[in-house]
Amino acid sequence: MKQDTHPDYHFINVVMTNGTTYQTRSTYGKAGATLDLDIDPSTHPAWTGGQQHLLDRGGRVSRFNAKFAGFTGKR
Numbered sequence: 001m002k003q004d005t006h007p008d009y010h011f012i013n014v015v016m017t018n019g020t021t022y023q024t025r026s027t028y029g030k031a032g033a034t035l036d037l038d039i040d041p042s043t044h045p046a047w048t049g050g051q052q053h054l055l056d057r058g059g060r061v062s063r064f065n066a067k068f069a070g071f072t073g074k075r
Contacts, residue, residue: 016040 010031015021017040028035041047 016042
């Protein structure tokens with residue numbers, strides 16, 4: 001196996017948008033570097049589901065039947 005092909009894996013500090021910090025291992029920066037997050041997974045809607053509510057006004061079959069009700073084509 002070739003030597004010096006893998007990046008240095010060390011501890012860094014991660015600062016969340018709400019100010020909380022934790023320590024993790026990463027290849028980011030140098031040992032002891034600080035990574036400031038712009039998007040916080042504890043509050044961002046992509047991870048929390050947000051406040052979006054989906055309303056189902058009928059299933060796929062009922063929507064299909066409503067859309068093509070004029071094309072009955074009974075033979």
